Amino acid sequence: MRENGRDKNMGAGLCDAHVTSYPLRWWGVAVLALSVVILAIDMTVLNFALPAISRDLDPSGTQLLWIVDIYAFVIATLLITMGTLGDRIGRRKLLMWGIAGFGAASLLAAYSVSPLMLIIARALQGVAGATLMPSTLSLIKAMFPDKNELPRAIAVWISCYSLGAIIGPVLGGWLLEHFHWGSVFIINVPVAVAVIAGGLLVLPESKSSSPGKFDVAGAVLSMAALFGVVGALKAATAGLAWWIPALLATAAILAAGALVSHLNNSPHPLVDVRLLRDRAYAMAVVINAMSSFLLVGAMFYLTQYLQVVLGISPVHAGLLLMPGMVASMAATMITGEMVGKFSARPLLLIAITLAGAGLAMHVVEASGIWPAVSSGTGAQVWFGASFILLGVGAGMIDPVTNTIILGSAPPEQSGAASALSETGYELGGAFGAAILGAVLVGTYSRELSAVDLPLDPSQSTELSDNVNSAHVLAESLPDDLAAAVIDVADKAFTSGMGWASAVAVGCCIATAIAVRAVLPDVRAGGADSHEVDLSERR
Structure with a gap:
């Protein structure tokens, strides 16, 4: 019997009892990787588009934060539900509907004419995006039952996310210099079409063999x-x-x-809470969340620092970030080969230390204690080096934690287990943008409140709103006053960046202590990797 032109055993019917590797599994990984590339591109180009969006739509500082983090908040709210739904109705089916919705929401975002419309479009992207990550991870587990091969597949999948993060800044910078900012969302549409076409051709349908009632x-x-x-x-x-x-x-x-x-x-619970009682699984979820907290929160202010404070073009900024992105991808691939040979704990401690060192370099840069790295070419070189450390650290974390997460969960709950992890990841990113962004905004406003410039009330409000507004305001002022406005705004923003980075470094230290104290000495991949026994419900 054939379905969609393929043998049913080969493409349309992997159930959770399936133990033989799927013949088209590496083609399937390519399609799944493309679906996460679209997420990485969307995330990175949005950060680069913030100055252009600010000039065109004139959002307040709060609205700008909403534009960035509403996606993560919505997706975090729905991930567990979508992951469990995929276990029941089919993970490929959920992925196809989700990627189609993501493309449609991207078109709405591209043609937004107000901050509110863009926020709504980003929220709809979140609804669609909630289907993507749990579907892709659970499909990878279904196609790779071999525990020795699974870490390599996860590393490829994560590396392609890093590849999207590399492409995003350069592509986004070029688009922003030649087209309207909406073009950074339009590029999602052809990628979504490619994922749908490829998914229908090579991805197997995978769902729980005995799902029970939906909770x-x-x-x-x-x-x-x-x-x-x-x-x-x-x-x-x-x-x-x-x-x-x-x-x-x-x-x-x-x-x-x-x-x-x-x-x-x-x-028939939505998820089996015994997964979270397992220290290895729970710590992997926490570490994923903290990694996202650091990356998303830092990218919110680092991209603005490059373009607004240092005054470099979007393309130049993208090129400055590229070495760190390449280093992250290389670290992911290398770590993917190591997870079956080494304990997870030392790998994670090394990764967190490197990420913390990269963030600490931004504290030094913002403090001004070393003038050579606080402005001009020196600041750009220092920034690039710090981002390499951050990228390598983050790149090492994901293959270790995701291999623990997928290896711990029973096959019939792989979607729900992946969704729990992705919920933590998305909430971590949302909290990172909100908390580190709040530290930045609070420092910026506090320092500007002590500044006395000859501005009327509306101009003072525009100055204190955000650094992008301050630079726009300066364009309408006399040269001397404009220079003073830019100087105080840039110094206040840089100070805020330093304090936000210091908070991030503190989070790295706390996470390292937790890894050392709580994470059991388990191996993430390989035949003797960690697995949670859920054979008996009670």
Whole structure:
């Protein structure tokens, strides 16, 4: 019997009891990798497009933060539900619908005419994006049951994300110099079409062989809990009345408590909470979240620092980031070959140390204690070196943690287990942009409040809003006053960057301590890799 022109055993019917490697598995990895390339490009080019978006749509500082992190907040809210849904209806089917929706939402973002419209489009991208990561990871596990081959496939998948991050800044910079900022979203459309075509040709359908009923109550409670966390954070950073974030946080805690109770007692829970009781799996999720916290949070201010404070073009900025991206991809591939030979703990400690060192270099750069690296060519060289360290550290983390995560989960729960991890990753990124962004914005506003310049109230508001607005304001002022405005704004932003980087370094130190104290001495890949026994439900 044939389905979609292929033998059913070869393409359309991998169930979770399947133990033979899928013949087209490396072609499948290529298609799945392309689907994460689109996410990497979208994330990196958005950061480079922020100055252009600010000039065209004139968003407030809060709206600019929403444009960046609404995607991550929405995707984090829906990931667990989508991952579990994919286990039931089919992971390839969910991926195809998701990538089509992502392309459509990208078109809406490209033609946005207001900050609100762009925020809505980014939220819709988040809804579609919630299907992509758990689907791709669980399909990789279905195609690679061999534990010796799985780490290599994961490393290729992650490296292609790094490749997208390399392509994104250069491609985005070129597009921004020659076309409207909306072009950085339009490029998602042909990639989405290619993923759909390739997926229908070479990807197997994969789903749980005995899924049971879909846990609607668990899905609702998980979304309510995550929405409460997200809402509380946004309300707090937006400066709303204290009782609003307090109310949302209380609602999140209550929903989370109800969710845990429900998952422990449901015959068909959304996810098996015993996964999170396993220290190796839980620490891998936490480390993934912290890695995203550092990368997304840092990229929010580092790209603006390059273009606005240092005054370099988007293409130049992209080229400056490229060595770090290449180093990250190389580190991922090399680590992917090492995870089956070495314990996870030392690999992760080395990775976190390198990432922390890279972030510490930004603290030095912002402090001004070494003038040679605080401006001009010296600042660019120092920046490039720091980003290489950060890239290598981040590149080493992902293959170790994701191999632990996929290796720990039973096949029938690979989508849910991947979704739990990706929820942590996306929440980490959202919290990184929000918290490190709030440190930056708070420092910027505090330092400018002490500045006395001959500006009217509206101009003072524009100056204190964000550094992009300050540079736009300077274009309409006399030369002497414009120079003073740019000088104080750049110094305030650089100070904020230093404090945000210092917070990030502190997070690296705390994570390293947790890895040393909590993570068991397990091996991520190979025949003797760690696996959670969920053979008995109770």
